[in-house]
Amino acid sequence: MSEQCAIKKVTEITTEEVDRIKAWINTEEYKEKNLAREALVVNPAHACQPLGAQLVAHGFESTLPFVHGSQGCASYYRSSLNRHFREPAPAVSDAMTEDGAVFGGQNNLHEGLENAYALYKPKMIAVFTSCMPEVIGDDLNSYIQNARNEEIIPQDYPVPYANTPSFNGSHVQGYDPMLKSIVECLGGGKRVEGKNNGRLNLIPGFDTCTGNYREYKRIMKAFDIPCTMLADISETFDSPLTGTYHPFPGGTPLDETADVLNSQATIALQSYATKLTTKWMAQNTDAPVETLSMPIGVKKTDELLLKISELFDKPVPEELIAERGRVVDAMTDAHQYLHNKKFAIYGDPDWLLGMVSFLLEMGAKPYHILCSRSNKKFAKTLQALLDTSPYGADCNIWINKDLWHLRSLCATDPVDAMIGNCHGKFITRDLGIPLIRAGYPIIDRVNLHRYPTVGYQGTMNLLTWTVNTLLDQVDATCEDRNFEIMR
Amino acid sequence: MxxxxxxxxxxxxxxxxxxxxxxxxxxxxxxxxxxxxxxxxxxxxxxxxxxxxxxxxxxxxxxMSARGCAYAGAKGVVWGPIRDMVHVSHGPIGCGYYSWGTRRNLVEGTMGVDVFSAMQFTSDFQEKDIVYGGDKKLEVLCREAKELFPLTKGISVLSECPVGLIGDDINAVAKKSAEELDIPVVPCNCEGFRGVSQSLGHHISNDTIRDHIIGTREFSEPIGKYDVAIIGDYNIGGDAWASKKVLEEMGLTVKAVWTGDGQIEHIAATHQVKLNLIHCYRSMNYMAKVMEEKYGIPWMEFNFFGPTKIAESLREIAAQFDEQIQENAEKVIAKYTAPMQRVIDEYRPRLxxxxxxxxxxxxxxxxxxxxxxxxxxxxxxxxxxxxxxxxxxxxxxxxxxxxxxxxxxxxxxxxxxxxxxxxxxxxxxxxxxxxxxxxxxxxxxxxxxxxSGPYHAYDGFPIFARDMDMAINSPTWGLVKAPF
Known part of the structure; x- marks a missing residue:
């Protein structure tokens, strides 16, 4: 009996307590405590390295992404991509379990390669790692070589591989080593002195908007310059419904990839997602290797077009010049709705640089800029961009912060709207700040990944969504007497 | 039928x-x-x-297997739906990120204030945590969670692969933190490499409920003879609310739901109920058996999908109680017979x-x-x-x-x-x-x-029927073949 008496009773949280805390989490005091967090991450805006690697693998012709690690990891990356694109994401794992921790993962890798090769008949298997083999220190290079020696896979069969530890960086950092490994595996040593195939290698970086890939292709077509777009996911994740399922519906052709070192030039459109790849390219070819910003907004798109024009000695096509004029027209028409409006934006470093540039062009303030995995160097680059415009004054850069931090920031120092992935919707719900969805993932709205956000056309889309979202907000929240037909 | x-x-x-x-x-x-x-x-x-x-x-x-891992079974299924706890994905960023909000376990309450299950909490391991261990970080993390979310009724620590591989002792940290913070801090060694699927994660999580939770609370009101618990309903799209409604209509009192829209203290006091009703046997049979052995609580399986099985189940459940409940069950079945028949009349011809x-x-x-x-x-x-x-x-x-x-x-x-x-x-x-x-x-x-959902019970069946019909009979299927 006495023991039973000691047992506590079930208690219920009172509405007074809820109301008190609900008010408290919107205060300056709470913000300070929240920003002082050292260990706990709440509602982050970044995923792990292997996701980036898998995205790359999906971007090559008949290529099977292969996760060396626990099977649950592969299921997570796949379902994450499934939900964002509403498309299949075929990938396998070698299903490492406890015994792998003791003996290493070679047996799993070999059995996995044997089965994957036989079952799916891919032209390439792109291997990348999840946590387990990274912690125990599996040696992919020798495991794969052993697989060739034991005739599990043919000697010359391409099996690029990347170490993508989830406990370092984010999906952005996982993109690069996988891409580098693929171009090196297919194109390494294939530089032919004096050869120029007249192509541009274009590297979009970690970009989960299939519309952007199509937009780049359209731009290149307008220039009439053949383009090898590396890790081209536009067909993989936006394939037609015809009644027949194709596991590998598109991707960069492997023979084009094999010739990357003989291209006329290379342009990477995200600096943080492509460092290793561009470095390797620069070391292995004399052709120019340029890294530009993601072409979001007019100026960054201008930079891209000028660079292409310069590298290929071709004028910017008339149709793109006309397009530029149209988007500038649209921006001017709409400037009054964005001028001096404050935005909170969150996402990957390269995307943020593009978005900031676009907002500054509109006279809007990128007021809270949050990157949940980056460094001081990025903060400096971003500050330099802000310093180019009076609308960048007093804007705040938040590095290695998460969306729970952003909630505090928006509660105490509000903005007019947010731009970022769907996870920001909790802030919208709590604080009434509208969200324009862009980035990864978007799993609560349809089709946005099909609409470009880069180039002049993408800028037009962003402008349209942003302005109309703000106007929807006015219509939904204004007093009756201010409700008007015209806006 | x-x-x-x-x-x-x-x-x-x-x-x-x-x-x-x-x-x-x-x-x-x-x-x-x-x-x-x-x-x-x-x-x-x-x-x-x-x-x-x-x-x-x-x-x-x-x-290309569809399987997940033990962590998925622990976080996504058993622990994640408990609404009033902070569930920490302990390890690198990905596991928590990919499983964030994807199981649709709905909850009552104010997110970030008294409920937390739509949020993502992680220790976001970096290389230094792998090298030096993450125990210290976990200790700080628990403190921060309690400070920033003071109404949390507890913390679950759900280990990801590296934690088990580097030899961290989350049990010791959890014990210490639980004492310091005066809330349950439950260590769950559900690393993804354990076992062969989600299933072991369910089992490990059940064991942690056995070891850390069950029997640590008692209901504040006297126990009634019709007190039951729903075990293995995760409130996907509101399933548990639909199930609870029917059981209460027949006169039973649902004291706890494991774990959909779940409250940890109610779960802790479940050893007092008269009968455990199991929907998802696979993920929760372990604790039903523990409660039977340790507290003598009988359990039975039931099936709340579709009116035939619902009626069968209601009669079987009622048979465990007195005539009053049995009579009530018949009344509930009778009440829903016509509306369910209307659903069948509408959709069956098309399906x-x-x-x-x-x-x-x-x-x-x-x-x-x-x-x-x-x-x-x-x-x-x-x-x-x-x-x-x-x-x-x-x-x-x-x-x-x-x-x-x-x-x-x-x-x-x-x-x-x-x-x-x-x-x-x-x-x-x-x-x-x-x-x-x-x-x-x-x-x-x-x-x-x-x-969509709920699909459970009488509230769920009309939605289930509508959804199957629209999937099969959507006019978009007629567009697949191009005319050229």
């Missing part, structure tokens, strides 16, 4: 023919993989124990004779069969991602002789079976959804109810 499977055999499906399909399916594999996969698929024969499916074995490396293939987890490959049959649909093949023998034993009698039963199917196997059986609907998960839709096959995600 009364017709049983066996009185209504499926045309064109025989044990021999299905066995042939199995042989053809296995032929796609290299020798070693073929030997491994062979015992995992068979033509059903409820009268012949020989058709027993092998299950709960390692996934074959290099095939009659339609065939489906089911491949999900937990209880659904057997429990949803009755609901489909209420609509005139027939299951031609059914399989589980992570079942055990006792799940299959419960499944054979629900299926026609000659239908296909399978375990941990790979995507290629599913493609082959869809090609052979030509079902009108595939009921599976998000990884399979777009594969089959590309092939022109109507599909419903039956883990997440495809962002």
């Amino acid at each position: 009364e017709e049983t499977n066996k009185n209504n055999p499926l045309e064109g499906i025989t044990k021999e023919k299905t066995q042939e399909i199995v042989e053809e399916t296995l032929a796609i594999y290299p020798e070693k993989a073929r030997a491994k996969r062979a015992p995992h698929m068979s033509a059903n024969d409820p009268e012949d124990a020989g058709c027993a499916i092998r299950s709960n074995r390692k996934t074959v490396p290099g095939v 009659e004779g339609k065939r489906l293939l089911i491949f999900v987890g937990g209880l659904r490959p057997r429990h949803t069969i009755g609901a489909y049959e209420d609509l005139g649909m027939k299951v031609v093949a059914s399989g589980y991602e992570f079942a055990h023998n006792d799940d299959y034993e419960r499944t054979y009698p629900e299926l026609d002789k000659g239908t296909l039963v399978f375990d941990d199917a790979s995507e290629l196997e599913l493609e082959k079976w869809v090609e052979e059986f030509r079902p009108d609907l595939v009921a599976s998960g998000v990884k399979e959804k777009y594969v089959f839709q590309k092939a022109g096959i109507p599909f419903r995600q039956m883990h997440s109810w495809d962002y």
